[in-house]
Amino acid sequence: MGSIKDEVAIIGMGCTKFGERWDMGAEDLAIEAAYEAFEDAGIEKKEIEACWFSTVMSSVIGVSGTVAMDSLKLGNIPVIRNENWCASGHIALLEACMAVASGAYDVVMALGVEKLKDTGFPGLGTGRGMHPVYEARRTSPGSFGLIAQRYFKTYGLSVEEGRETLAKIEVKNHDNGSLCPKAHFRNKITVEKVLKAPVIAWPLGLFDCCGNSDGAACAIITTAEKAGSFRQDPIFLKGFGISADAMMPHFRPEFSWTSFEALKTSSRKAYEMAGIKNPREELDVAEVHDCFSITELLIYEDFGFSPRGKAREDVDSGFFTREGGLPVNIDGGLKCFGHPIGASGLRMTYEVYKQLQGKADLPERQIKDPRLGLAHTFGGPPQISAVAILGNEMG
Amino acid sequence: MTTVGISLCGGYIPYLRLDRGVIAQIWERHSIGGERSVANNDEDSITMAVEASRNCLAGQGVEEVDGLFFATTTAPYKEKMNASLIATAVDLKREITTADFAHSLRAGTGALKAAFDAVKSGSMGNVLVAASDCRIGYPRSDQEQAFGDGAAAVMASSKNLLATFEGSYSICNEMMDVWRNPEDTFVRTWEGRFILGEGYINHMKEVVSGLFGKYGLEPKDISKAIFPAPDVRTHGNLVKQLGFQMETQVQNPLLSIVGHCGSAHALLMLVEAIEEASPGDMLLLANYADGADAMLFRVTEAIKRERNQRSVKDYIEEKSLLASYARFLSYKGLVETVPGEPFRLMPSATASWRDRRGILRFHGSKCTECGKVTFPVQRVCYHCDSKDTFEEVPLSHMKGEVFTFTLDNLAGRSDDPVVVQTIADFGEEKVRFYGMMTDCDPSEVEVGTPVSLTFRRIYEGVGMHNYFWKCRPVRRGGNT
CATH class of the missing domain: 2.40.50 (OB fold (Dihydrolipoamide Acetyltransferase, E2P))
Known part of the structure; x- marks a missing residue:
């Protein structure tokens, strides 16, 4: 497999405030994120040669890339829509990077927008997936509740022990989110509060589930060679991995429900390209797909942050907190930002980008001297995973 | 003349029950006592017929079924053959005769008679008769308490008979006693004394006398008299007037613990009678609705063979009580509860x-290369990756x-x-x-x-x- 390590760089990013943006349409969110990115990159809109646009809920906000075209008036450049469930934002970003690396374009943008709060419902809905009958009443919390139940059973945790471990992850994420001005939820929580919250999909409770929010985020990408002419501190793409497993894990024989091939494959490919041997030691910050608490726990193990079955020990020791060995979801994650599906991958990339530049919005949440960061989304039933590894130095 | 009869049989009673006291309390009136069966919110006459049919077959002889007759007054589809859907779910072969019998509480016995005639004539070897119903009485009516939901299936055949069909007698009678118009949700009735006395009792007596006269029988020749009845009291009156001994000669009418299961009730009682019978027993079944059907069965030695079916008694004992009358109303579609999130995947x-x-x-695929079995059918094997190397398997x-x-x-x-x-x-x-x-x-x-x-x-x-x-x-x- 080839590599585009250090061939492209992000030279500007923007990210809206996430939350219940009742007064903002998808187009308004696109403008808010894109113009912050243009300004950050110090470029004019007319310099953009192509746009990769990520959104999922097309039934609500239209088809193709119309939101980007109509709001930004990009001037007859290609606008290429990407929909890959929760990984849409990352895959749009990576497609844009590959287009620049190919030599077809010099300056492009990746934009992710989602307006979930126009659907009229607090969740993503009932009846998800490919088949109206075989997956009749599948919900997102339901799919991940299946994972939690099996994880507890496989690793000998009582339901109480398992739920308490998951609660600690959410307490950490809310602690991080409380310091993040753009987060939807900024309240601190306690383990006790998490455990007492209403059940959503047992064993997952309310605080085990991320919120539904509106939001948008945007990245401007150019070649590593030209990046220096735009800014002093471009952020380089060090490696990436995208993996899509067969999409019916629910019916797949012997599927373990405690580990996902797509997570393992996407992270391994990204590490390989980035030259990372030991992610636990070498990564300085990671934004991973914490759509549910159990997902973050699973990712610790499938990404090689924690030994198999031992993530609980790292949770207990605080390894993934802001002060720990590998801070994870330093901005509060999907838990505090909510998950406007098509925007999340770019929002996570935004956090890593700012951290690597040393430009976190509040100094108290800036990681000290980070070099390498990872951003990741995981989507579908879930079976599709996208990982991007970024660094602030070439080589 | 070919001997025909019943080779397999099985009942079905839903897991949910409602204490009639709960209904009575809501309406501030007397309870008729006991419990009634209630189809779950994912059940209807088709699914209950599938349950009863699968129980009846118990995995045996699916290939040998030549016909399926379905009887109901509560068909989920008014136009579209329900029997063909049931036959498919029961995984019967495609080269069979299917027919729906409808509109009357005699649909079950009518279908059974037609099945015996078909087997006797030689046009079909084995005909599965499935009857299923979930009728609704007006809120606050006696019927609301008295009705139950349930199904039964019996196989009409000429081989391996549990009971031989010894003869029948039928009468037709037109009267407006119990009916539903196309737009009606609830069962309508005329005055009780008319429908029970002139309708039910007189015609049941007439059909039993007619059958006895035709075959030279008396009440003492009958081991069990199977009389589906609208209520316990009327059932008792009929038994007395016909001269049967209630304690020894009469099949439990299943009214106090299940409720009257419409067109399925006669077959459900027949199934339980067969399950409880001994070789040589003579069973009399008489069923009323706009006339009456009477049928006579002789239980064979085969009743002693080991059977895999779940018995009516098993179904009666395994139950869960519905907590409230409100749930009963919403499960029956009589009150609309607050909608949840809309279902986003529409069928085609x-x-x-x-x-x-x-x-x-429920067929899956078995890979002919590696043997892996999957559901639903996978054209490319999950396990060995070979393409289109599978055989379809029933699961x-x-x-x-x-x-x-x-x-x-x-x-x-x-x-x-x-x-x-x-x-x-x-x-x-x-x-x-x-x-x-x-x-x-x-x-x-x-x-x-x-x-x-x-x-x-x-x-x-x-x-x-x-x-x-x-x-x-x-x-x-x-x-x-």
């Missing part, structure tokens, strides 16, 4: 038709256990909010299944809970009822 007649062998027959009979599950509070109806989403491994091949669990107490589900498959109505969309399979905990008795 073409897609459902293409996938009918998976959705309705609905399998038993399994829960691999993992979640109690999803978002997925369900607002009147039944918790959906037990289940991943289960079925059979020795560990065929992986994903679906909902039904007829269970969610708090009792565990990893490892033994489950079987049951055919249910899963949702409504674009004017179609959509049926698929669910898990349910394996209960005591029988093969289902």
